Amino acid sequence: MKKVVVLLFALAGMVLAQTTVRLSGFGGDNVPVVNGLLNEIVNPKLAKDGIKAVYEPVEGDYTKAILNALSAGTAPDLFYVDIFWAESAFASGRVEPLDSYFTKQELSAFLPNLMQAFTYKGKVYGIPKDFNTLALQYNKDLFDEAKVAYPNQADTWESFEAKIKAVQEKLGDVAGFCVVPDFARFGAFAYGTGWRPFDSQGKTVLDANFKRAFEWYTGLAKRGAAKPAQDLGEGWTGGCLGGEKAATALEGAWIGGFLRDKAPNMRFGTTFVPLDPQSKKRGNFTFTVSWSLYTGSKNKSAAVKVLKAITSPEAQQWVLERGLALPSRSALANNPIFQRSGKDAELNRTVFLGSTALGGAVLPYKFAAYGGDWLTIINEALSAVITGQKNVDQALADAQARFDKLTGK
Amino acid sequence: MPAAASTRLAPGERYLARRRWARVGWIYGSLLLVGLLFIGPFFISLTASLKDNPLEWPFRFQFPQVSPRNWSAAWRLGIQGANDPWLGGWTYGSQIGFEVAYFVPRGTEPTPPQITIPRRKPGAGQGAVIDRPYAADYSEASMPQEIERKPFVYKGESGQLVRYRFQVAYARELPNPEPPEAALKHVSKPRIDRLPADLESPRGQIFISATLDPNRLERRGRVASWDNLTPGYLGYTFRNYVRVFTESRSLETGRSLFLSWTLNTFYFAFVRVLLTLLFASMAGYALARLYLPGKQWVFLLILFGMMVPAQVTFISNYLVLKDGIFGFTNLFGVSTLLGSISGLILVGAIGIDKVFIMKQFFESIPRELEEAALIDGASTSTTFFRIILPLATPALGALTILTFQGAWNEFFWALVILSTGPQNAYSLPLGLYSFRNAYGQVGDWGLILAGSFLSMVPIIILFAVFQRYFVESVSFSGLKG
Numbered sequence: 043m044k045k046v047v048v049l050l051f052a053l054a055g056m057v058l059a060q061t062t063v064r065l066s067g068f069g070g071d072n073v074p075v076v077n078g079l080l081n082e083i084v085n086p087k088l089a090k091d092g093i094k095a096v097y098e099p100v101e102g103d104y105t106k107a108i109l110n111a112l113s114a115g116t117a118p119d120l121f122y123v124d125i126f127w128a129e130s131a132f133a134s135g136r137v138e139p140l141d142s143y144f145t146k147q148e149l150s151a152f153l154p155n156l157m158q159a160f161t162y163k164g165k166v167y168g169i170p171k172d173f174n175t176l177a178l179q180y181n182k183d184l185f186d187e188a189k190v191a192y193p194n195q196a197d198t199w200e201s202f203e204a205k206i207k208a209v210q211e212k213l214g215d216v217a218g219f220c221v222v223p224d225f226a227r228f229g230a231f232a233y234g235t236g237w238r239p240f241d242s243q244g245k246t247v248l249d250a251n252f253k254r255a256f257e258w259y260t261g262l263a264k265r266g267a268a269k270p271a272q273d274l275g276e277g278w279t280g281g282c283l284g285g286e287k288a289a290t291a292l293e294g295a296w297i298g299g300f301l302r303d304k305a306p307n308m309r310f311g312t313t314f315v316p317l318d319p320q321s322k323k324r325g326n327f328t329f330t331v332s333w334s335l336y337t338g339s340k341n342k343s344a345a346v347k348v349l350k351a352i353t354s355p356e357a358q359q360w361v362l363e364r365g366l367a368l369p370s371r372s373a374l375a376n377n378p379i380f381q382r383s384g385k386d387a388e389l390n391r392t393v394f395l396g397s398t399a400l401g402g403a404v405l406p407y408k409f410a411a412y413g414g415d416w417l418t419i420i421n422e423a424l425s426a427v428i429t430g431q432k433n434v435d436q437a438l439a440d441a442q443a444r445f446d447k448l449t450g451k
Numbered sequence: 452m453p454a455a456a457s458t459r460l461a462p463g464e465r466y467l468a469r470r471r472w473a474r475v476g477w478i479y480g481s482l483l484l485v486g487l488l489f490i491g492p493f494f495i496s497l498t499a500s501l502k503d504n505p506l507e508w509p510f511r512f513q514f515p516q517v518s519p520r521n522w523s524a525a526w527r528l529g530i531q532g533a534n535d536p537w538l539g540g541w542t543y544g545s546q547i548g549f550e551v552a553y554f555v556p557r558g559t560e561p562t563p564p565q566i567t568i569p570r571r572k573p574g575a576g577q578g579a580v581i582d583r584p585y586a587a588d589y590s591e592a593s594m595p596q597e598i599e600r601k602p603f604v605y606k607g608e609s610g611q612l613v614r615y616r617f618q619v620a621y622a623r624e625l626p627n628p629e630p631p632e633a634a635l636k637h638v639s640k641p642r643i644d645r646l647p648a649d650l651e652s653p654r655g656q657i658f659i660s661a662t663l664d665p666n667r668l669e670r671r672g673r674v675a676s677w678d679n680l681t682p683g684y685l686g687y688t689f690r691n692y693v694r695v696f697t698e699s700r701s702l703e704t705g706r707s708l709f710l711s712w713t714l715n716t717f718y719f720a721f722v723r724v725l726l727t728l729l730f731a732s733m734a735g736y737a738l739a740r741l742y743l744p745g746k747q748w749v750f751l752l753i754l755f756g757m758m759v760p761a762q763v764t765f766i767s768n769y770l771v772l773k774d775g776i777f778g779f780t781n782l783f784g785v786s787t788l789l790g791s792i793s794g795l796i797l798v799g800a801i802g803i804d805k806v807f808i809m810k811q812f813f814e815s816i817p818r819e820l821e822e823a824a825l826i827d828g829a830s831t832s833t834t835f836f837r838i839i840l841p842l843a844t845p846a847l848g849a850l851t852i853l854t855f856q857g858a859w860n861e862f863f864w865a866l867v868i869l870s871t872g873p874q875n876a877y878s879l880p881l882g883l884y885s886f887r888n889a890y891g892q893v894g895d896w897g898l899i900l901a902g903s904f905l906s907m908v909p910i911i912i913l914f915a916v917f918q919r920y921f922v923e924s925v926s927f928s929g930l931k932g
Contacts, residue, residue: 070889284894302573
């Protein structure tokens with residue numbers, strides 16, 4: 043009798059006890075999105091298991107906050123890992139490999155490019171939450187007015203340059219493109235040539251392919267096809283497009299929300315990044331964030347359930363329907379939402395397909411464990427040439443010398 | 452007169468007079484300059500917060516939101532749209548009339564513009580996540596009718612000015628989407644916040660004017676676009692300020708987040724001020740006047756406490772809050788003080804520097820007053836509350852303003868304690884920070900500027916009311932050397 047009572051109590055305790063799984067990520071508009079997901083999809087689904095997921099956003103410097111929390115042992119069960127600093131987080135040993143929690147089949151449902159990005163030393167450390175790539179947006183009105191054909195996916199650097207040059211010449215008050223000294227944009231062209239940020243020994247070598255892309259990109263303004271973004275009073279190519287200061291922009295799906303506010307009536311189209319005329323290939327980045335599991339988590343099995351629910355097809359459908367982010371599951375490529383007509387659907391479709399074979403050489407936006415130190419070198423070289431402080435050879439020689447110091451000669 | 456006066460002065464006196472005036476000129480000139488230096492950026496950002504595009508360059512001081520013609524139009528349209536001249540809106544049965552004028556160059560036959568009521572959603576922030584009723588689903592717009600044609604010259608080109616008129620009506624009702632069982636019985640005709648409109652004209656026809664100036668001209672002038680045709684006066688002129696309140700709402704309760712943040716901050720500042728006034732004055736009095744063995748050591752300890760940088764105690768304070776003061780708060784059913792205003796109130800509830808200010812002040816009060824009270828039979832607490840505290844009003848005023856200002860602007864601890872909690876428990880500075888994260892990424896700075904200005908208002912009022920004490924507080928804090 044006593045045993046039965048104890049058992050009953052234990053059962054009641056199990057039913058009543060609620061496991062709280064803490065999730066952490068960016069603040070700002072991630073707060074309503076993740077909370078919406080939790081309230082509408084994840085928590086109703088897991089209520090029967092007595093699991094409740096709670097989102098604890100970090101307003102401010104998320105990277106710093108999460109790295110601190112990981113080393114202090116106060117990290118939440120699940121958290122965002124940005125691809126940019128993923129490697130240093132995975133190397134710390136504070137992020138749990140997920141291979142034992144997921145079947146191979148479950149993992150293969152996600153876009154291979156993204157899974158690759160979160161694989162470190164053969165193990166999967168994160169499930170991609172969503173992603174972005176770069177695509178070329180163009181203002182149809184400006185091309186119509188200049189009587190120039192729209193850019194399309196067969197364009198090479200040369201044919202693309204001819205088109206935007208014609209627009210800039212005919213309209214006078216509009217630039218063809220606005221050039222930013224940022225590897226996050228220029229890199230797409232460099233990857234198209236076959237150049238890779240690190241060679242097999244992990245060193246950065248600015249070879250002839252890199253130089254070809256560098257010369258073309260930094261020379262756009264001089265050849266009258268573009269203007270530096272700074273001269274147009276903008277900091278990014280999307281700002282130039284939105285203000286009708288430039289006819290094209292090279293951005294990801296994030297430009298959609300910006301244009302909805304800034305220029306809701308703009309007739310814009312989206313196509314892929316132009317091809318390298320020599321290699322006939324294009325390049326691209328994947329910008330992505332994963333959900334990862336903390337090794338010190340006290341309720342890993344509950345956390346994995348939440349992780350599966352928040353990256354489930356239903357959850358990604360929910361996010362996609364609201365136009366908030368692109369899904370990381372390959373099956374959603376055939377989603378009717380992508381096939382809709384209209385400029386936003388075209389933008390999302392092109393950015394999504396940018397991560398597949400159509401995108402060409404697609405590399406994750408990460409630079410080993412060097413991060414910003416590595417980027418600064420190229421960005422400063424770009425800036426020096428665009429503003430005319432150095433010529434191409436000098437800038438590349440200086441950059442190579444700095445890379446030799448950073449990555450070893 | 453001055454000329455006549457100066458002729459009568461001796462040369463030496465004239466020189467002195469000139470010097471005197473030069474001095475006055477210098478002093479007032481530099482004061483004005485300093486004033487301008489402080490007010491200038493203030494004024495510019497206030498102006499920018501009213502604009503559709505706060506980053507607009509070159510900066511204009513003349514823009515639609517400051518034109519009285521638009522004010523009266525917005526007022527009128529607000530009445531027509533929802534019988535609300537201040538905030539406007541769009542309610543069932545309303546109808547508005549609207550006029551636009553286009554310039555048509557000679558030799559071109561005027562074509563009436565195309566009107567559309569778009570389904571428009573904000574690009575960022577919560578508006579982008581939450582679906583609200585769209586005016587597009589409920590409204591009908593009439594074809595623009597030509598009402599006037601007259602010769603006109605635009606930038607040296609002659610042609611004609613064609614004026615059109617159209618109506619938009621809230622004429623449709625929709626089946627109520629929820630609850631489903633009542634769908635057939637009920638129709639939905641909600642009050643809609645805004646009625647956006649786009650007016651597209653063929654290339655070559657140039658938009659000249661409208662009943663209400665559009666928020667932006669797009670597609671190289673071909674489309675005139677309004678965010679709201681029925682804004683009301685505040686909704687038009689102070690659009691960003693209204694958006695601050697209406698656009699971000701709690702997901703659970705639907706209450707305006709900005710309002711919650713303001714109330715939270717008021718509550719926090721109020722409690723913090725009360726606690727500080729009470730405890731700092733009691734502690735200050737005890738240290739200044741009461742007989743306490745080892746008083747000097749306590750005082751030394753306090754001085755020492757002032758010298759420890761906040762960064763040193765930060766982590767231990769955080770851990771104490773995290774566990775709810777060693778589990779003490781579990782008695783009240785709360786397991787942690789993180790994520791709630793109570794945690795924020797507890798951290799640094801009584802500032803050591805405030806105790807110091809009060810102690811210094813009490814020492815300046817003549818001892819004879821207390822002795823007189825003692826002779827009359829007053830106890831220590833009566834003396835303190837009836838004699839000393841009323842005498843300390845100036846110091847208390849200074850303490851109030853210093854504490855209130857500190858609490859109102861408290862950012863660091865708010866970030867540490869509240870940012871893990873629900874969004875509607877944020878304080879104002881933290882809320883504004885989250886605005887920056889949410890809206891800054893799409894360049895929507897107007898809303899952030901407006902929010903910051905609103906958050907300054909209570910402090911400005913406080914300074915205006917208590918400025919005498921504030922000046923005195925500076926002289927007190929000067930005492931501590």
